[in-house]
Each structure stands twice: as C-alpha cells, then as structure tokens.
C-alpha cells in the first residue's frame with residue numbers, strides 16, 4: 226500500500242535537498258562497474274522529481290557532483306559529465322511536461338563547455354515553469370560557496386557600498402549561488418553514510434536530516450514519502466522549548 230495518502234499536504238517541506246549517494250556500491254553488488262550505477266541513478270532522479278511535483282513540494286535540490294568529486298578517476302569523471310549532458314537533453318521534455326524549472330548551484334565554470342551550454346539552454350527553456358524548481362548542485366562545495374559570498378561582500382566594503390556594521394546573516398544569504406532558493410527544511414542522504422560531505426553548509430543550519438540505508442538507484446517515490454512522513458512527525462523547535470511551541 227502506498228504511503229502517499231498518509232502525507233499531510235498542509236505540512237509539506239517547501240524545499241527538500243538530497244545527497245544522492247551509493248551508486249557505486251549498488252553497481253558493485255550487482256557485479257557491474259560504477260558508471261552503470263550512475264546511469265541507474267537517473268531513474269531515481271526522475272521518480273523523485275515527479276513525486277515532488279505531484280505533491281506540491283516547491284524546491285528540490287539534488288547533489289549531483291561535488292567539488293571533491295573532481296578527484297575521482299578521470300574515466301569516471303568524464304563518464305559522469307557525459308551522462309549529465311545526455312540526461313539533460315533527454316529529460317527536457319519530461320521537465321516541460323511536469324512544469325519543472327531547472328536551476329543550478331556550484332562552480333559551473335569548471336564543467337566542460339558542452340555541459341555548460343546544454344545546461345544554459347535547458348535553464349532558459351524551462352524558466353517559466355511554475356510547478357517545481359529542480360536545482361542541480363554541480364561542482365558544488367558548501368565551503369566554496371561561503372568563501373565566494375565573503376569575497377563579494379568584501380569587495381562591496383572595499384568600494385564603500387556597504388559598511389562592515391551592516392553585514393548580517395541576510396547579507397551573506399544574498400550572496401549565495403542562488404539567493405532566491407529558501408533553506409531546505411528536509412535533507413535526505415541515501416546509502417547509510419552519515420555526513421554532509423560539504424553540501425549546503427550554510428543553508429542546513431536548521432534542516433531536519435534523514436538518513437536511509439537504501440542506495441540511490443533503489444530510492445523511489447515510496448522512499449521519498451517515507452522520508453516526508455518522518456519529517457512530519459518531528460517537532461522543529463528552533464531553540465525554543467516544546468512547551469513554548471505548544472502555547473502558540
């Protein structure tokens with residue numbers, strides 16, 4: 226039986242972020258190579274994006290490639306880049322059909338030219354889609370993002386455009402890769418690893434974390450419903466006491 230009807234649509238997370246991990250181990254257990262695992266992970270991306278669009282989740286950020294992932298074997302990196310280009314091309318129609326707008330965060334200039342061009346094309350084509358914003362974190366590093374934001378703010382100070390005293394959390398927020406995307410309420414990591422791996426470090430200050438043993442290629446719509454149900458059972462206190470929240 227599907228878990229979908231148990232979800233309270235009034236209490237949906239507006240933004241879900243996912244660390245899609247375990248493609249390599251999934252493939253290895255099947256006696257296949259790691260790239261086969263990455264290819265199989267594309268199906269889960271499609272399922273989870275569609276499930277979010279159907280439910281009414283507004284933002285979905287997927288960690289697809291970290292800055293640290295450039296240190297993987299050359300062949301794996303080039304296969305991942307090739308897969309990225311091919312998938313974006315082949316999934317454009319699905320994005321349009323489901324009214325999904327594509328965005329990216331990360332150090333995009335490090336990606337191969339072809340990938341950059343393909344991304345720019347699809348971002349432009351889907352820019353007016355209103356149902357779900359799908360944000361791909363590519364060549365992304367949370368520390369990098371914070372350093373870049375600091376540099377932009379420092380140059381504003383240098384040019385006397387703002388005073389140091391006026392720098393607030395909101396100033397830093399405004400200099401992140403995409404300031405229009407709100408902080409994620411729920412972050413999911415698959416494959417039984419319990420770490421952030423440099424993902425959304427600033428934005429995850431009060432995010433609810435959900436870990437599952439499932440490898441990414443096995444993660445499907447029901448797995449997402451389960452994560453959302455877990456989120457809906459939690460009390461988000463933001464430093465207050467439980468009694469204070471109940472008195473509201």
Ligand code: IPE
Nearest residue numbers: 245246247248249250251289
């Ligand atoms: C996640 O799966 C995909 C990327 C990091 C690109 P992995 O490739 O990390 O799979 P494991 O963790 O080695 O199983």
Ligand code: IPE
Nearest residue numbers: 244245246288289290291422
């Ligand atoms: C994190 O997965 C990055 C992505 C899912 C894209 P990794 O598999 O690269 O993370 P670590 O290095 O094991 O922490």
Ligand code: MG
Nearest residue numbers: 246247248249
């Ligand atoms: Mg991994």
